[in-house]
Amino acid sequence: MKTILKILGVIVLLILAYAVIAMLAFSKDYHFEKSIVINAPKEKVWQHVGSTKAFNEWNPFAKADPNIQITYSGTPGTVGDSYHWKGNDQVGEGEQTVTAVVPNEKLSSDLHFIKPWEGMAKGNFILTPEGSGTKVTWAMDNELTTMMKIMKPMMDSQMGKMFGQGLDELKKISEK
Numbered sequence: 001m002k003t004i005l006k007i008l009g010v011i012v013l014l015i016l017a018y019a020v021i022a023m024l025a026f027s028k029d030y031h032f033e034k035s036i037v038i039n040a041p042k043e044k045v046w047q048h049v050g051s052t053k054a055f056n057e058w059n060p061f062a063k064a065d066p067n068i069q070i071t072y073s074g075t076p077g078t079v080g081d082s083y084h085w086k087g088n089d090q091v092g093e094g095e096q097t098v099t100a101v102v103p104n105e106k107l108s109s110d111l112h113f114i115k116p117w118e119g120m121a122k123g124n125f126i127l128t129p130e131g132s133g134t135k136v137t138w139a140m141d142n143e144l145t146t147m148m149k150i151m152k153p154m155m156d157s158q159m160g161k162m163f164g165q166g167l168d169e170l171k172k173i174s175e176k
Helices: 002-025 042-049 146-150 152-174
Strands: 029-038 069-073 082-086 093-102 106-115 119-130 133-143
Touching: 029 152, 042 119, 042 133, 042 152, 133 152, 146 152
Parallel strands: none
Antiparallel strands: 029 133, 069 082, 082 093, 093 106, 106 119, 119 133
C-alpha cells in the first residue's frame, strides 16, 4: 500500500511540476499552422477558401455538428464577409469575419469565440504556387490564458487533427 501511495505521490508531483513549468515557460502567443500541396491551380483552390461560405463546405470544425446553425452576412469573398455559428458542446458558438483579401493568394479573418469560452483569434489561408500545384497554408494565432498554456500540447494535437482533416477535404474537392 505504501508503494502505491508513493507512486501516486510522485505522479501528482510530476503533474504539478509540469503545470508550473508550462505556466511559466510556455509563451502566451499561440501559433499553429498546417500546409498541404494540392494538384490544382491556385485560382481553382481559391474557389474553396475565398469566402466564408466556401470555407464551410469543408470546414472540419463545422462538420463536427450535423445540426450546426450558420448565419452568413456581408458580401462573399470581400472584407466584412462573415458568419455566425451555433452548435453543440463540441462546436460551441462564435463568429468569423474576413479582414483582408488578396484574391487567389491570401484571406485573413478574425475569429470571436463565444462558447464554451470567450476568446479571439486570427486566421489565415495563404496560397502559393508549388510546382504545378498550389501550397495551402492554414494558420491560426491567438493568446493563451495562463491555464490554457497547460493544455498547449493537447491543443497542438487537436488542431493538427482538425486542420489535417480540413486540408485533406480541401484537396479532395479542389482536385475534382
